[in-house]
Amino acid sequence: MAKKPFTVLHLVPKLREKKPERKRKNLIRLGVNPDQAYAWSRTRMGGWAVAQSPILRTTITVKRLKLKGYVSLIEYYNR
Numbered sequence: 001m002a003k004k005p006f007t008v009l010h011l012v013p014k015l016r017e018k019k020p021e022r023k024r025k026n027l028i029r030l031g032v033n034p035d036q037a038y039a040w041s042r043t044r045m046g047g048w049a050v051a052q053s054p055i056l057r058t059t060i061t062v063k064r065l066k067l068k069g070y071v072s073l074i075e076y077y078n079r
Contacts, residue, residue, distance in 0.1 A: 027059060
């Protein structure tokens with residue numbers, strides 16, 4: 001059974017944490033510089049704003065999603 005295609009909300013599970021310290025640790029695990037992770041973890045932007053910002057574009061890439069087994073919407077549609 002193939003996985004469902006991902007959406008923007010599926011992209012930010014580790015960044016939806018409410019506590020800044022947990023968000024900072026998750027950003028560091030995703031490969032962000034600790035100083036940048038501290039700044040990004042304290043942002044007051046909402047989920048949609050984070051999805052359009054460099055926070056998400058640099059941490060959760062298409063390559064990383066494909067490694068996890070997610071399928072892009074175009075690939076899903078073409079099947």
